[in-house]
Amino acid sequence: MRPSPRVCSLPYFVDSAHWFACLADWEAPVWLDSGHPGSHYGRFDILAAEPHTQLTCRGTHCDIQPRGQPPERRESPPLDVVRELMPPPLSPLAEIPFATGAIGYFGYDLARCLERLPEQAAADITLPDLWLGFYDWAIVQDHQSAKAYLVTRPEQDIESLRARLLAREPEKALESFLEETGNRFNINAFKAELSADSYHRKLGRILDYIHAGDCYQINLAQRFHADYQGNPARAFLALRQALPSPFSGFIPLADGAVISLSPERFIALHDRQAETRPIKGTAPRRSDPEADRAEAQALAQSAKNRAENLMIVDLLR
Known part of the structure; x- marks a missing residue:
């Protein structure tokens, strides 16, 4: 039987930026953001910091860095290393989607480690092909129930961690973060x-x-x-206000940062079923049934939307 994660409550904030501001200067903070309150389509925000291990891969050059130790270089297929580093799974939680684990990104060029592809593009971006942090705890905000949780692995001292987080005064953290000169952001x-x-x-x-x-x-x-100067986190805060999106994320790295804002779910896996939610070839639902049927009929008769639907189904499959 899988062990169960530990869970305790935290103060809930309508805007998870308060919690991110608390974690911004901790090691390897990450934020999976639903865009709330500007977007009402997403439900959960997941924030974490201080991973016990970080994995950085460029091609088959994989650097494994346990917290507080120098990195170990390994020449291996990146996904093999990911499988090796993944901790034993915990029992899933009914209302909380993340019970600790890996957060990061798989870059486009990681495909070259999976199949033979032509080398045509110059490697002119310094970000790695893959970066993952393996996190023993996370803050999960549920905007549907207006509740927030701290989730940890069973061996973690959850009360001490909760006390550390609350000592950062999350109610004031965002204002302090925005006022700090070093957190400004300018771009040409x-x-x-x-x-x-x-x-x-x-x-x-x-x-x-x-x-x-x-x-x-x-x-x-x-x-x-x-070109830019300043803290990319400030740029993400500005972007999520201008374009609140339910599938957004911010991952600061040594060589830059990954900032993502998307209205589309690429893929979700639940009980061996895959779900994807593109918005291509779609139209907004209408509260009036007659207007709703008219939108559906217009979509069905649109050659452009038919082509978009064929394309996106092929791509996602």
């Missing part, structure tokens, strides 16, 4: 990777591919870049 003008003329030419080539039957939809993306 963004520069596009492609000129307008180049972008239009590429669109013309895409139309040729579609007419030739080589594809039915292409996402023409480009990078925008800029």
